[in-house]
Amino acid sequence: MRRRRDALASVVAERGISQILVYGFDRSGSAIGWLTGWPVTREAALLFAPGERDLMFVCFNNHVPNARRLAPEADVRPGDGSALDAALDAIASRAGGTGQAARPATLGVIGPVPARAGARLAAIADEIVFLDRDYVRLRLVKSAEEIGWLRTGAAMSDDAVAALSAAARPSMTESQCCASLESAYIGAGGLTHIHYLGVTSMARPDLCVPAQWPSARRLSAGDALSCEVSASYQGYPGQLLRTFTIAAPPAPLYQDLHDVAEAAFDAVTARLRPGATAHDLAIAGAEVILGAGYTIYDDLVHGYGGGYLPPVISRAGLEARQAADFTFAAGMTVVIQPNVITPDERAGVQTGELVVVTETGWESLHSYPRGLARIGD
Incomplete structure (x- = not known):
């Protein structure tokens, strides 16, 4: 996991990004499991920033206890019906703070984020950078x-x-x-x-x-x-x-x-x-x-x-x-x-x-x- 996180942190540094929203839905999007060990059930959204503990939201609340066991390094919270909305709320509520809590000038996105989230993403970050190709590049050569x-x-x-x-x-x-x-x-x-x-x-x-x-x-x-x-x-x-x-x-x-x-x-x-x-x-x-x-x-x-x-x-x-x-x-x-x-x-x-x-x-x-x-x- 350390090697994977270091590899993604290098992408963050190369692209000048302050944090990344990682999203998984049903069986689409593998990055959350790769980073945390949690195989996404229905939906999960994770906020990644180098040097910070991951914040992960899980769609169904009764899946949270198992997610906490399988992803012990992350701060796992219930998504209350929509992990994506909960993650976007977390980014928005932290705007104006410091560290991971600051409004991201540039927000990276990995995973099948639906089009309906576009307006909210634009409202909470100055620039959105899609990193799916960067993520795929990290997965090509296996350890x-x-x-x-x-x-x-x-x-x-x-x-x-x-x-x-x-x-x-x-x-x-x-x-x-x-x-x-x-x-x-x-x-x-x-x-x-x-x-x-x-x-x-x-x-x-x-x-x-x-x-x-x-x-x-x-x-x-x-x-x-x-x-x-x-x-x-x-x-x-x-x-x-x-x-x-x-x-x-x-x-x-x-x-x-x-x-x-x-x-x-x-x-x-x-x-x-x-x-x-x-x-x-x-x-x-x-x-x-x-x-x-x-x-x-x-x-x-x-x-x-x-x-x-x-x-x-x-x-x-x-x-x-x-x-x-x-x-x-x-x-x-x-x-x-x-x-x-x-x-x-x-x-x-x-x-x-x-x-x-x-x-x-x-x-x-x-x-x-x-x-x-x-x-x-």
């Missing part, structure tokens, strides 16, 4: 302890997919499949970040990517089941993407899709090392995927661990064979996910995982085996 937590989240995600592959069989519903996933890590202290499932007939496919919400559809022999799973430990999730066939060998189309996806994964990771660019990876993926007559829906590559981070190589970037200017460095963590689909968007596969950039290349944080596996017999 050794962060890599350790990501490994744990990755191991929990591996266990979840292993549990799914052992449990899935014809007649199970998608919701029951999700229950098998969660059973693998909840007891070990993990939490669900996401688990997306996609089930469709290989003979008559009508789904190319997993669904965010499970349905009552039951598995049948001859189905393809694809998944994207992120179990989280202390706010640090893994991400594992795999495809299975249910009680049947893969249909030729699905075998070909998966072969192309595996080749694309190898082509992209062959380019991944310090000094490589996002453009390098986009070209590598495009040569394999587009060259085979397929495309993608998901992003080919995205940063991960502390949010959905740069670089993001989208479908548009792949098809244009172009990506934003970005250079990789050791310690960055990214998800490589060449989730290949047919151009008519009726069939697709998921394969990929979270990796860390090393001094000489890359290392997967997962241990679950690659490949298109048959399950459910």
Whole structure:
């Protein structure tokens, strides 16, 4: 925590800012958890100033006792229905004082502060500076302890997919499949970040990517089941993407899709090392995927661990064979996910995982085996 606070204090000094309003809402905005240890439930707002104790407001009053335990270094107070309004009231009421209590000439803002707060922000500070890009820059290269937590989240995600592959069989519903996933890590202290499932007939496919919400559809022999799973430990999730066939060998189309996806994964990771660019990876993926007559829906590559981070190589970037200017460095963590689909968007596969950039290349944080596996017999 000291390293993180020092890093943010350096941003404050560089930008000439007296204090920062940090905001988190539901699952949007990770900075409060990064600074305090409190994983935002509904809403939280924090006032940060170098050399001062943080003042944090939590939306629901009954969440305050737990927040005080998990964020012992902060002065945690109830938000009485709106943590943001309470924080803005605190800034306004302190105007004219000294130290942290003084009206900020320049107020930094991190997080998804809603537009409705704009007028109040303008009234309580001379200048508002949005620091989300600065914050993202601080999150790109992970510390050794962060890599350790990501490994744990990755191991929990591996266990979840292993549990799914052992449990899935014809007649199970998608919701029951999700229950098998969660059973693998909840007891070990993990939490669900996401688990997306996609089930469709290989003979008559009508789904190319997993669904965010499970349905009552039951598995049948001859189905393809694809998944994207992120179990989280202390706010640090893994991400594992795999495809299975249910009680049947893969249909030729699905075998070909998966072969192309595996080749694309190898082509992209062959380019991944310090000094490589996002453009390098986009070209590598495009040569394999587009060259085979397929495309993608998901992003080919995205940063991960502390949010959905740069670089993001989208479908548009792949098809244009172009990506934003970005250079990789050791310690960055990214998800490589060449989730290949047919151009008519009726069939697709998921394969990929979270990796860390090393001094000489890359290392997967997962241990679950690659490949298109048959399950459910």
